[in-house]
Amino acid sequence: xxxxxxxxxxxxxxxxxxxxxxxxxxxxxxxxxxxxxxxxxxxxxxxxxxxxxxxxxxxxxxxxxxxxxxxxxxxxxxxxxxxxxxxxxxxxxxxxxxxxxxxxxxxxxxxxxxxxxxxxxxxxxxxxxxxxxxxxxxxxxxxxxxxxxxxxxxxxxxxxxxxxxxxxxxxxxxxxxxxxxxxxxxxxxxxxxxxxxxxxxxxxxxxxxxxxxxxxxxxxxxxxxxxxxxxxxxxxxxxxxxxxxxxxxxxxxxxxxxxxxxxxxxxxxxxxxxxxxxxxxxxxxxxxxxxxxxxxxxxxxxxxxxxxxxxxxxxxxxxxxxxxxxxxxxxxxxxxxxxxxxxxxxxxxxxxxxxxxxxxxxxxxxxxxxxxxxxxxxxxxxxxxxxxxxxxxxxxxxxxxxxxxxx
Amino acid sequence: xxxxxxxxxxxxxxxxxxxxxxxxxxxxxxxxxxxxxxxxxxxxxxxxxxxxxxxxxxxxxxxxxxxxxxxxxxxxxxxxxxxx
Numbered sequence: 167x168x169x170x171x172x173x174x175x176x177x178x179x180x181x182x183x184x185x186x187x188x189x190x191x192x193x194x195x196x197x198x199x200x201x202x203x204x205x206x207x208x209x210x211x212x213x214x215x216x217x218x219x220x221x222x223x224x225x226x227x228x229x230x231x232x233x234x235x236x237x238x239x240x241x242x243x244x245x246x247x248x249x250x251x252x253x254x255x256x257x258x259x260x261x262x263x264x265x266x267x268x269x270x271x272x273x274x275x276x277x278x279x280x281x282x283x284x285x286x287x288x289x290x291x292x293x294x295x296x297x298x299x300x301x302x303x304x305x306x307x308x309x310x311x312x313x314x315x316x317x318x319x320x321x322x323x324x325x326x327x328x329x330x331x332x333x334x335x336x337x338x339x340x341x342x343x344x345x346x347x348x349x350x351x352x353x354x355x356x357x358x359x360x361x362x363x364x365x366x367x368x369x370x371x372x373x374x375x376x377x378x379x380x381x382x383x384x385x386x387x388x389x390x391x392x393x394x395x396x397x398x399x400x401x402x403x404x405x406x407x408x409x410x411x412x413x414x415x416x417x418x419x420x421x422x423x424x425x426x427x428x429x430x431x432x433x434x435x436x437x438x439x440x441x442x443x444x445x446x447x448x449x450x451x452x453x454x455x456x457x458x459x460x461x462x463x464x465x466x467x468x469x470x471x472x473x474x475x476x477x478x479x480x481x482x483x484x485x486x487x488x489x490x491x492x493x494x495x496x497x498x499x500x501x502x503x504x505x506x507x508x509x510x511x512x513x514x515x516x517x518x519x520x521x522x523x524x525x526x527x528x529x530x531x532x533x534x535x536x537x538x539x540x541x542x543x544x545x546x547x548x549x550x551x552x553x554x555x556x557x558x559x560x561x562x563x564x565x566x567x568x569x570x571x572x573x
Numbered sequence: 574x575x576x577x578x579x580x581x582x583x584x585x586x587x588x589x590x591x592x593x594x595x596x597x598x599x600x601x602x603x604x605x606x607x608x609x610x611x612x613x614x615x616x617x618x619x620x621x622x623x624x625x626x627x628x629x630x631x632x633x634x635x636x637x638x639x640x641x642x643x644x645x646x647x648x649x650x651x652x653x654x655x656x657x
Contacts, residue, residue: 183600227590233598288581311600329603331610360633362640364600367607374644403601404593405633412591415629419600425586432583572582 170504170557175447177532180398180434181318182427183311183419184236184458187303187495191294192463193222193284200510201294202301208463210262210279218262218276220461222283229277230420232268234459238327239482240264241308241493244459245466251483252491256465264459279461282424289428290497292569293435293452297505298556302513303498303523304466305456306546307489314456314493315365317525318397321547325474325489327481331367338544340369341395341529342376348537351393352376355383357401358413364402387437390444395532400430420458432571435501439570446562449554450501451528457494466492467514467522470549489546492524503568504557511556526550593630601632608639615642 188204195203209217234240242251247260266275284291306317312330313323319340345352356363357380363370370377378386380401386392400417407413418427431452439445472489481487495513512520526544531552533540540548597605609623626632 226586289583292581312603329599331603331607356640359637359640362604362608362636364604365607367604367611367643370640371611371643377644402604403597403629403633403636404591404595405630406593412593414586414591419598421595423586423590425584426590429583429585566579568579570580572580 168504168558169560170502170562171535171554173447173504173562174449174535174554174557176392176394176396176444176449177535178392178396178398178434178438178448178450179318179528180400180431180450180452181315182400182431182452182454183402183417184456184460185418185454185497186457186460186462187464187497188220188462189224189281189457189460190287190290190454190497191284191299192220192281194291194294194299197284198295198508198510200512201299202464202513202515204281204463208279208461210259210461212262212272212276213266214272218279220279220281222281224280224282224286226286226424227421229280230458230460233420234265234278235268236310236456236459237329237482238309238487240267240459242481242483243267244494245308251485258461258463258465261459261461278459281461287424287428289432289435289571290452290499293431293499293501294497295508296569297502297507298500298509298511300498300500300511300513300523300553301515302464302495302511302521303453303527304495305454305493306525308466308491308493309456311455312365314525317546318455318528319366319369320544321526321529322472322474322544325472325476327476327487337542339542340366341532342369342397343373344529344533344542345395345536346376350395350536352395353378353393354397354399355380356399357416358407360405360407360413361399361401361403363399383434384437387441387444390441392444392448394536398434400427418454429573432573436571436573439568442565445503448502449557451498451553452501453498453525453528454496455525457496462495464495464514466494468492469522469524470546473545492522498523500553500556502557503562504559506559507563507567509556511553521551523551523553527552593628593633595629596627597629597632601629605632605635608636611643612639
Protein backbone atom coordinates (compact mmCIF):
# COMPACT_ATOMS: atom_id res chain seq x y z
CA UNK A 167 0.00 0.00 0.00
CA UNK A 168 1.18 3.52 -0.72
CA UNK A 169 2.42 5.64 2.18
CA UNK A 170 -0.47 8.10 1.88
CA UNK A 171 -3.00 5.31 2.19
CA UNK A 172 -1.04 3.79 5.07
CA UNK A 173 -1.47 7.02 6.98
CA UNK A 174 -5.02 7.80 5.86
CA UNK A 175 -7.49 7.79 8.75
CA UNK A 176 -10.19 10.24 7.73
CA UNK A 177 -12.19 11.03 4.62
CA UNK A 178 -14.06 14.36 4.61
CA UNK A 179 -16.56 15.27 1.89
CA UNK A 180 -17.83 18.83 1.47
CA UNK A 181 -20.78 19.01 -0.92
CA UNK A 182 -21.67 22.44 -2.29
CA UNK A 183 -24.70 23.44 -4.36
CA UNK A 184 -25.61 23.95 -7.99
CA UNK A 185 -22.66 25.12 -10.07
CA UNK A 186 -21.26 23.43 -13.18
CA UNK A 187 -17.62 22.60 -13.82
CA UNK A 188 -17.23 25.11 -16.64
CA UNK A 189 -18.93 27.88 -14.65
CA UNK A 190 -16.48 27.55 -11.74
CA UNK A 191 -13.32 26.01 -13.20
CA UNK A 192 -13.70 26.31 -16.99
CA UNK A 193 -11.41 29.37 -17.02
CA UNK A 194 -8.48 27.21 -15.88
CA UNK A 195 -8.03 25.77 -19.37
CA UNK A 196 -6.16 28.94 -20.31
CA UNK A 197 -3.65 28.22 -17.53
CA UNK A 198 -3.36 24.47 -18.06
CA UNK A 199 -4.76 22.86 -21.20
CA UNK A 200 -4.95 19.49 -19.44
CA UNK A 201 -7.95 20.88 -17.53
CA UNK A 202 -11.04 20.21 -19.66
CA UNK A 203 -12.43 23.72 -19.40
CA UNK A 204 -13.43 26.37 -21.90
CA UNK A 205 -11.50 27.45 -24.97
CA UNK A 206 -13.77 30.46 -25.34
CA UNK A 207 -15.28 29.18 -28.57
CA UNK A 208 -18.17 27.29 -26.96
CA UNK A 209 -21.65 28.65 -27.57
CA UNK A 210 -25.34 27.79 -27.43
CA UNK A 211 -27.98 29.15 -29.80
CA UNK A 212 -30.28 31.73 -28.26
CA UNK A 213 -33.96 31.93 -29.11
CA UNK A 214 -33.26 34.39 -31.92
CA UNK A 215 -31.00 31.81 -33.52
CA UNK A 216 -27.84 33.74 -32.70
CA UNK A 217 -24.87 32.13 -30.95
CA UNK A 218 -24.61 32.96 -27.25
CA UNK A 219 -20.94 32.38 -26.46
CA UNK A 220 -19.34 31.57 -23.12
CA UNK A 221 -18.05 34.73 -21.43
CA UNK A 222 -15.85 35.24 -18.36
CA UNK A 223 -18.42 37.59 -16.87
CA UNK A 224 -19.89 35.58 -13.97
CA UNK A 225 -20.53 37.63 -10.85
CA UNK A 226 -20.81 36.62 -7.21
CA UNK A 227 -24.50 37.42 -6.81
CA UNK A 228 -27.44 38.99 -8.62
CA UNK A 229 -26.82 37.44 -12.01
CA UNK A 230 -28.60 34.07 -11.91
CA UNK A 231 -31.94 35.33 -10.63
CA UNK A 232 -34.31 33.59 -11.19
CA UNK A 233 -32.66 30.38 -10.13
CA UNK A 234 -32.04 28.43 -13.36
CA UNK A 235 -34.39 25.48 -13.73
CA UNK A 236 -32.68 22.15 -13.10
CA UNK A 237 -35.59 19.79 -12.75
CA UNK A 238 -35.49 16.71 -14.92
CA UNK A 239 -37.42 18.11 -17.95
CA UNK A 240 -35.35 21.32 -18.04
CA UNK A 241 -32.07 19.42 -17.81
CA UNK A 242 -33.29 17.12 -20.56
CA UNK A 243 -33.68 20.20 -22.78
CA UNK A 244 -30.30 21.57 -21.73
CA UNK A 245 -28.67 18.30 -22.72
CA UNK A 246 -30.48 17.29 -25.89
CA UNK A 247 -31.84 20.41 -27.64
CA UNK A 248 -32.87 20.52 -30.47
CA UNK A 249 -33.75 16.82 -30.06
CA UNK A 250 -36.53 15.97 -27.64
CA UNK A 251 -34.29 13.65 -25.67
CA UNK A 252 -32.31 10.43 -25.90
CA UNK A 253 -31.14 8.29 -27.57
CA UNK A 254 -28.07 9.97 -28.95
CA UNK A 255 -25.16 11.83 -27.45
CA UNK A 256 -26.22 14.96 -25.55
CA UNK A 257 -25.65 18.09 -27.67
CA UNK A 258 -25.17 20.44 -24.66
CA UNK A 259 -26.91 23.06 -26.84
CA UNK A 260 -30.06 23.77 -24.85
CA UNK A 261 -28.91 25.75 -21.80
CA UNK A 262 -29.82 29.19 -23.17
CA UNK A 263 -33.12 27.91 -24.55
CA UNK A 264 -33.99 26.40 -21.18
CA UNK A 265 -33.16 29.56 -19.22
CA UNK A 266 -35.15 31.63 -21.69
CA UNK A 267 -38.23 29.55 -20.84
CA UNK A 268 -38.28 31.07 -17.35
CA UNK A 269 -38.50 34.79 -18.19
CA UNK A 270 -38.74 35.00 -21.99
CA UNK A 271 -35.78 37.40 -21.80
CA UNK A 272 -33.04 36.84 -24.38
CA UNK A 273 -30.38 38.95 -22.63
CA UNK A 274 -30.96 37.20 -19.30
CA UNK A 275 -30.95 33.74 -20.93
CA UNK A 276 -27.43 34.33 -22.32
CA UNK A 277 -26.03 34.71 -18.80
CA UNK A 278 -26.34 30.97 -18.29
CA UNK A 279 -23.16 30.75 -20.41
CA UNK A 280 -21.11 32.99 -18.09
CA UNK A 281 -18.16 31.61 -16.17
CA UNK A 282 -15.79 32.92 -13.50
CA UNK A 283 -12.34 34.25 -14.18
CA UNK A 284 -10.08 31.99 -12.07
CA UNK A 285 -8.77 34.93 -10.03
CA UNK A 286 -12.32 35.62 -8.80
CA UNK A 287 -12.40 32.21 -7.09
CA UNK A 288 -9.01 32.06 -5.35
CA UNK A 289 -9.97 29.22 -3.01
CA UNK A 290 -11.48 26.79 -5.48
CA UNK A 291 -9.01 27.44 -8.27
CA UNK A 292 -5.98 27.34 -5.95
CA UNK A 293 -7.07 23.98 -4.53
CA UNK A 294 -7.72 22.71 -8.06
CA UNK A 295 -4.23 23.71 -9.19
CA UNK A 296 -2.44 22.64 -6.03
CA UNK A 297 -4.04 19.22 -5.56
CA UNK A 298 -6.22 17.05 -7.86
CA UNK A 299 -9.00 18.30 -10.10
CA UNK A 300 -11.33 15.83 -11.79
CA UNK A 301 -12.13 16.45 -15.46
CA UNK A 302 -14.80 13.77 -15.37
CA UNK A 303 -16.89 14.03 -12.21
CA UNK A 304 -20.57 14.09 -13.15
CA UNK A 305 -23.60 14.41 -10.93
CA UNK A 306 -25.48 11.14 -10.69
CA UNK A 307 -28.78 12.16 -12.30
CA UNK A 308 -29.70 14.84 -14.86
CA UNK A 309 -31.96 16.42 -12.26
CA UNK A 310 -32.11 18.43 -9.03
CA UNK A 311 -30.56 18.35 -5.57
CA UNK A 312 -32.43 15.72 -3.58
CA UNK A 313 -31.90 12.77 -5.86
CA UNK A 314 -28.28 13.71 -6.53
CA UNK A 315 -27.40 14.08 -2.87
CA UNK A 316 -29.06 10.72 -2.25
CA UNK A 317 -26.37 9.08 -4.39
CA UNK A 318 -23.70 10.55 -2.12
CA UNK A 319 -25.42 9.15 0.97
CA UNK A 320 -26.88 5.87 -0.30
CA UNK A 321 -25.32 5.18 -3.71
CA UNK A 322 -28.82 5.40 -5.19
CA UNK A 323 -31.88 7.64 -5.10
CA UNK A 324 -34.24 4.65 -4.92
CA UNK A 325 -35.78 5.64 -8.26
CA UNK A 326 -36.28 9.31 -7.39
CA UNK A 327 -35.60 12.01 -10.02
CA UNK A 328 -37.19 15.01 -8.30
CA UNK A 329 -36.97 17.13 -5.18
CA UNK A 330 -39.72 15.15 -3.45
CA UNK A 331 -39.06 13.56 -0.10
CA UNK A 332 -38.15 9.93 -0.44
CA UNK A 333 -38.47 7.09 1.95
CA UNK A 334 -35.88 4.45 2.35
CA UNK A 335 -36.83 1.38 0.36
CA UNK A 336 -33.89 -0.90 1.07
CA UNK A 337 -31.95 -3.01 0.77
CA UNK A 338 -29.26 -0.33 0.51
CA UNK A 339 -28.19 1.35 3.73
CA UNK A 340 -26.67 4.80 3.94
CA UNK A 341 -22.88 4.87 4.08
CA UNK A 342 -23.15 6.19 7.65
CA UNK A 343 -25.19 3.20 8.81
CA UNK A 344 -22.82 0.82 7.04
CA UNK A 345 -19.83 2.47 8.69
CA UNK A 346 -21.37 2.22 12.15
CA UNK A 347 -22.34 -1.41 11.60
CA UNK A 348 -18.73 -2.16 10.64
CA UNK A 349 -17.43 -0.58 13.85
CA UNK A 350 -16.32 2.69 12.28
CA UNK A 351 -17.33 6.26 13.01
CA UNK A 352 -19.20 8.62 10.71
CA UNK A 353 -20.85 12.00 11.06
CA UNK A 354 -22.87 14.48 9.03
CA UNK A 355 -21.92 18.00 10.04
CA UNK A 356 -24.61 20.53 9.12
CA UNK A 357 -23.91 24.23 9.45
CA UNK A 358 -26.33 25.07 12.27
CA UNK A 359 -29.85 24.26 13.35
CA UNK A 360 -31.33 26.99 11.15
CA UNK A 361 -29.64 25.53 8.07
CA UNK A 362 -29.76 21.87 9.16
CA UNK A 363 -29.56 19.10 6.61
CA UNK A 364 -30.83 18.82 3.06
CA UNK A 365 -32.42 15.65 1.69
CA UNK A 366 -31.94 13.29 4.61
CA UNK A 367 -34.49 14.42 7.17
CA UNK A 368 -35.51 10.79 7.60
CA UNK A 369 -31.97 9.98 8.64
CA UNK A 370 -32.04 12.94 11.02
CA UNK A 371 -35.23 11.60 12.55
CA UNK A 372 -34.09 8.00 12.86
CA UNK A 373 -30.37 8.39 13.58
CA UNK A 374 -29.86 11.80 15.18
CA UNK A 375 -26.63 10.59 16.79
CA UNK A 376 -24.78 10.79 13.48
CA UNK A 377 -25.46 14.53 13.11
CA UNK A 378 -23.50 17.46 14.53
CA UNK A 379 -22.99 21.13 13.78
CA UNK A 380 -20.18 22.76 11.86
CA UNK A 381 -18.91 24.30 15.10
CA UNK A 382 -18.47 20.73 16.31
CA UNK A 383 -16.55 19.91 13.11
CA UNK A 384 -14.15 22.76 13.83
CA UNK A 385 -13.71 21.55 17.42
CA UNK A 386 -13.22 17.95 16.29
CA UNK A 387 -10.55 19.03 13.80
CA UNK A 388 -8.76 21.02 16.48
CA UNK A 389 -8.93 18.15 18.97
CA UNK A 390 -7.98 15.55 16.38
CA UNK A 391 -11.11 13.48 17.01
CA UNK A 392 -12.69 13.66 13.59
CA UNK A 393 -14.71 10.53 12.70
CA UNK A 394 -13.42 8.12 10.09
CA UNK A 395 -15.90 9.58 7.61
CA UNK A 396 -17.35 13.10 7.70
CA UNK A 397 -19.87 14.72 5.38
CA UNK A 398 -20.04 18.52 5.68
CA UNK A 399 -23.03 20.61 4.61
CA UNK A 400 -22.74 24.38 4.00
CA UNK A 401 -25.21 26.99 5.20
CA UNK A 402 -28.29 26.88 2.99
CA UNK A 403 -29.95 30.17 4.01
CA UNK A 404 -29.34 33.76 5.06
CA UNK A 405 -30.45 33.84 8.68
CA UNK A 406 -29.65 35.32 12.06
CA UNK A 407 -27.04 33.42 14.01
CA UNK A 408 -26.02 33.26 17.65
CA UNK A 409 -26.05 36.74 19.13
CA UNK A 410 -28.26 37.99 16.31
CA UNK A 411 -25.38 38.21 13.85
CA UNK A 412 -25.77 37.67 10.13
CA UNK A 413 -25.15 34.13 8.88
CA UNK A 414 -24.68 34.35 5.14
CA UNK A 415 -25.64 31.32 3.05
CA UNK A 416 -22.43 29.59 1.96
CA UNK A 417 -23.82 26.86 -0.31
CA UNK A 418 -23.29 28.88 -3.53
CA UNK A 419 -26.79 27.94 -4.70
CA UNK A 420 -27.95 30.72 -7.06
CA UNK A 421 -28.54 33.48 -6.08
CA UNK A 422 -26.49 33.07 -2.87
CA UNK A 423 -23.17 34.83 -2.62
CA UNK A 424 -20.37 32.81 -4.21
CA UNK A 425 -17.66 34.51 -2.13
CA UNK A 426 -19.35 33.31 1.06
CA UNK A 427 -18.99 29.79 -0.31
CA UNK A 428 -15.33 30.42 -1.07
CA UNK A 429 -14.80 31.41 2.55
CA UNK A 430 -16.62 28.30 3.76
CA UNK A 431 -14.53 25.99 1.57
CA UNK A 432 -11.40 27.73 2.86
CA UNK A 433 -12.53 27.33 6.47
CA UNK A 434 -13.01 23.57 6.03
CA UNK A 435 -9.57 23.30 4.42
CA UNK A 436 -7.95 25.49 7.07
CA UNK A 437 -9.51 23.49 9.91
CA UNK A 438 -7.91 20.30 8.61
CA UNK A 439 -4.67 21.92 7.56
CA UNK A 440 -4.17 23.66 10.91
CA UNK A 441 -3.82 20.34 12.74
CA UNK A 442 -0.56 18.82 11.42
CA UNK A 443 -1.37 15.19 12.20
CA UNK A 444 -4.91 15.52 10.90
CA UNK A 445 -3.58 17.11 7.74
CA UNK A 446 -1.31 14.13 7.07
CA UNK A 447 -4.02 11.55 7.56
CA UNK A 448 -7.07 13.17 5.95
CA UNK A 449 -8.37 13.29 2.39
CA UNK A 450 -10.81 16.14 1.66
CA UNK A 451 -13.14 15.95 -1.33
CA UNK A 452 -14.88 19.17 -2.40
CA UNK A 453 -17.70 18.47 -4.84
CA UNK A 454 -20.94 20.09 -6.07
CA UNK A 455 -24.24 18.22 -5.97
CA UNK A 456 -25.38 19.22 -9.46
CA UNK A 457 -24.93 21.91 -12.10
CA UNK A 458 -27.94 24.06 -11.21
CA UNK A 459 -28.97 24.54 -14.84
CA UNK A 460 -25.69 26.31 -15.68
CA UNK A 461 -23.75 25.56 -18.87
CA UNK A 462 -21.13 22.85 -19.18
CA UNK A 463 -19.71 21.68 -22.48
CA UNK A 464 -18.99 18.00 -21.77
CA UNK A 465 -21.75 15.49 -22.66
CA UNK A 466 -22.53 13.25 -19.68
CA UNK A 467 -21.72 9.60 -20.44
CA UNK A 468 -23.81 6.47 -20.07
CA UNK A 469 -23.46 4.43 -16.89
CA UNK A 470 -24.57 1.16 -15.39
CA UNK A 471 -28.35 1.12 -14.83
CA UNK A 472 -29.35 1.68 -11.25
CA UNK A 473 -31.87 -1.12 -10.98
CA UNK A 474 -34.68 1.41 -10.50
CA UNK A 475 -36.73 3.03 -13.27
CA UNK A 476 -38.47 6.41 -13.04
CA UNK A 477 -41.71 6.41 -15.01
CA UNK A 478 -42.51 8.79 -17.86
CA UNK A 479 -44.87 10.60 -15.52
CA UNK A 480 -42.17 10.95 -12.86
CA UNK A 481 -39.58 12.34 -15.27
CA UNK A 482 -42.05 14.76 -16.83
CA UNK A 483 -40.46 14.25 -20.23
CA UNK A 484 -42.78 11.66 -21.72
CA UNK A 485 -40.24 8.88 -21.46
CA UNK A 486 -38.96 6.81 -18.54
CA UNK A 487 -35.45 6.99 -17.12
CA UNK A 488 -33.47 3.89 -16.20
CA UNK A 489 -30.69 5.74 -14.37
CA UNK A 490 -28.40 4.59 -17.14
CA UNK A 491 -26.69 7.92 -17.88
CA UNK A 492 -25.15 10.57 -15.68
CA UNK A 493 -26.03 14.21 -15.07
CA UNK A 494 -24.06 17.33 -15.94
CA UNK A 495 -20.40 17.65 -14.96
CA UNK A 496 -19.62 19.39 -11.67
CA UNK A 497 -16.46 20.69 -9.98
CA UNK A 498 -14.65 18.10 -7.87
CA UNK A 499 -11.30 18.51 -6.15
CA UNK A 500 -9.43 16.05 -3.93
CA UNK A 501 -7.09 17.58 -1.33
CA UNK A 502 -4.31 15.79 0.54
CA UNK A 503 -0.58 16.39 1.04
CA UNK A 504 -0.04 12.97 -0.53
CA UNK A 505 -1.33 14.13 -3.92
CA UNK A 506 1.20 15.40 -6.49
CA UNK A 507 0.86 19.12 -7.12
CA UNK A 508 -1.30 20.07 -10.14
CA UNK A 509 -2.80 16.63 -10.64
CA UNK A 510 -5.44 16.60 -13.38
CA UNK A 511 -7.53 13.45 -13.46
CA UNK A 512 -8.49 12.93 -17.11
CA UNK A 513 -12.14 12.53 -17.98
CA UNK A 514 -14.11 11.63 -21.08
CA UNK A 515 -11.88 13.87 -23.24
CA UNK A 516 -9.18 11.19 -22.91
CA UNK A 517 -10.50 8.11 -24.65
CA UNK A 518 -7.52 6.02 -23.52
CA UNK A 519 -6.96 6.99 -19.88
CA UNK A 520 -10.07 8.95 -19.00
CA UNK A 521 -11.92 8.12 -15.79
CA UNK A 522 -15.53 8.82 -14.88
CA UNK A 523 -16.70 9.60 -11.35
CA UNK A 524 -20.13 10.36 -9.95
CA UNK A 525 -21.60 10.82 -6.47
CA UNK A 526 -21.90 7.05 -5.96
CA UNK A 527 -18.09 7.16 -6.04
CA UNK A 528 -18.26 8.70 -2.57
CA UNK A 529 -19.87 5.81 -0.66
CA UNK A 530 -17.97 3.41 -2.92
CA UNK A 531 -14.64 4.94 -1.92
CA UNK A 532 -15.50 5.19 1.77
CA UNK A 533 -16.81 1.64 1.84
CA UNK A 534 -13.85 0.22 -0.06
CA UNK A 535 -11.30 1.90 2.18
CA UNK A 536 -12.85 1.47 5.61
CA UNK A 537 -15.07 -1.60 5.27
CA UNK A 538 -13.20 -3.41 2.56
CA UNK A 539 -15.95 -4.21 0.09
CA UNK A 540 -19.00 -2.86 -1.67
CA UNK A 541 -21.04 -6.05 -1.48
CA UNK A 542 -23.97 -4.32 0.19
CA UNK A 543 -23.80 -1.27 -2.07
CA UNK A 544 -26.27 -0.31 -4.81
CA UNK A 545 -25.51 -1.35 -8.42
CA UNK A 546 -23.99 2.00 -9.44
CA UNK A 547 -21.81 2.04 -6.34
CA UNK A 548 -20.44 -1.40 -7.14
CA UNK A 549 -19.20 -0.38 -10.58
CA UNK A 550 -18.22 3.29 -10.29
CA UNK A 551 -14.63 4.44 -9.95
CA UNK A 552 -13.02 5.28 -6.60
CA UNK A 553 -10.44 7.97 -6.00
CA UNK A 554 -7.98 7.24 -3.19
CA UNK A 555 -5.33 5.98 -5.63
CA UNK A 556 -4.65 9.68 -6.23
CA UNK A 557 -2.78 9.79 -2.90
CA UNK A 558 0.24 8.49 -4.76
CA UNK A 559 3.27 10.25 -3.30
CA UNK A 560 5.87 8.35 -1.28
CA UNK A 561 6.24 11.31 1.10
CA UNK A 562 3.81 14.00 2.15
CA UNK A 563 4.37 17.39 0.58
CA UNK A 564 5.97 19.90 2.95
CA UNK A 565 3.74 22.51 4.50
CA UNK A 566 5.52 25.24 2.56
CA UNK A 567 4.24 23.59 -0.62
CA UNK A 568 0.57 23.77 0.42
CA UNK A 569 -1.61 26.89 0.47
CA UNK A 570 -2.98 28.62 3.55
CA UNK A 571 -6.06 30.81 3.28
CA UNK A 572 -6.21 34.02 5.29
CA UNK A 573 -9.86 34.77 6.09
CA UNK B 574 9.32 38.83 9.67
CA UNK B 575 9.35 37.24 6.24
CA UNK B 576 5.91 36.95 4.71
CA UNK B 577 4.85 33.39 3.86
CA UNK B 578 4.46 33.05 0.10
CA UNK B 579 1.79 30.37 0.33
CA UNK B 580 -0.71 32.51 2.28
CA UNK B 581 -3.65 33.60 0.12
CA UNK B 582 -5.95 36.38 1.30
CA UNK B 583 -9.61 35.71 0.61
CA UNK B 584 -11.89 38.68 -0.02
CA UNK B 585 -15.12 39.03 1.91
CA UNK B 586 -18.60 39.38 0.37
CA UNK B 587 -20.01 42.86 0.05
CA UNK B 588 -21.68 44.24 3.16
CA UNK B 589 -25.19 44.16 1.75
CA UNK B 590 -25.01 40.53 0.58
CA UNK B 591 -27.10 39.33 3.54
CA UNK B 592 -30.84 39.20 2.91
CA UNK B 593 -32.93 37.08 5.24
CA UNK B 594 -36.01 38.47 3.50
CA UNK B 595 -35.03 36.86 0.17
CA UNK B 596 -37.90 34.70 -1.13
CA UNK B 597 -37.15 31.04 -0.54
CA UNK B 598 -35.79 29.01 -3.43
CA UNK B 599 -37.26 25.75 -4.67
CA UNK B 600 -34.54 23.99 -2.68
CA UNK B 601 -35.47 25.63 0.63
CA UNK B 602 -39.17 25.11 -0.11
CA UNK B 603 -38.36 21.42 -0.55
CA UNK B 604 -36.40 21.36 2.72
CA UNK B 605 -39.34 22.92 4.55
CA UNK B 606 -41.74 20.40 3.01
CA UNK B 607 -39.52 17.50 3.99
CA UNK B 608 -39.48 18.67 7.61
CA UNK B 609 -43.24 19.20 7.41
CA UNK B 610 -43.70 15.57 6.35
CA UNK B 611 -41.85 14.55 9.50
CA UNK B 612 -43.87 17.01 11.54
CA UNK B 613 -47.08 15.35 10.31
CA UNK B 614 -45.74 11.92 11.28
CA UNK B 615 -44.99 13.16 14.78
CA UNK B 616 -48.73 13.77 15.25
CA UNK B 617 -48.23 17.07 16.99
CA UNK B 618 -51.26 18.85 18.40
CA UNK B 619 -50.77 21.83 16.12
CA UNK B 620 -49.16 21.61 12.70
CA UNK B 621 -47.17 24.50 11.32
CA UNK B 622 -48.79 26.22 8.35
CA UNK B 623 -45.80 26.13 6.03
CA UNK B 624 -47.63 28.09 3.35
CA UNK B 625 -46.92 31.13 5.51
CA UNK B 626 -43.17 30.57 5.15
CA UNK B 627 -42.07 32.92 2.37
CA UNK B 628 -38.53 34.07 3.19
CA UNK B 629 -35.18 32.49 3.96
CA UNK B 630 -35.28 33.84 7.49
CA UNK B 631 -38.70 32.31 8.11
CA UNK B 632 -37.60 29.00 6.62
CA UNK B 633 -34.53 28.99 8.86
CA UNK B 634 -36.67 29.52 11.96
CA UNK B 635 -38.93 26.60 11.07
CA UNK B 636 -36.02 24.32 10.11
CA UNK B 637 -34.32 25.14 13.43
CA UNK B 638 -37.46 24.33 15.38
CA UNK B 639 -37.89 20.99 13.64
CA UNK B 640 -34.20 20.07 13.83
CA UNK B 641 -34.20 20.76 17.56
CA UNK B 642 -37.30 18.63 17.99
CA UNK B 643 -35.75 15.70 16.12
CA UNK B 644 -32.53 16.01 18.09
CA UNK B 645 -34.40 16.36 21.36
CA UNK B 646 -32.51 19.59 21.91
CA UNK B 647 -33.68 23.13 22.58
CA UNK B 648 -34.23 25.21 19.47
CA UNK B 649 -31.36 27.53 18.63
CA UNK B 650 -32.71 31.08 18.63
CA UNK B 651 -30.83 34.20 17.72
CA UNK B 652 -28.71 35.12 20.70
CA UNK B 653 -28.15 31.52 21.77
CA UNK B 654 -25.43 29.04 20.93
CA UNK B 655 -26.44 26.00 18.92
CA UNK B 656 -27.36 23.00 21.01
CA UNK B 657 -25.16 20.02 20.18
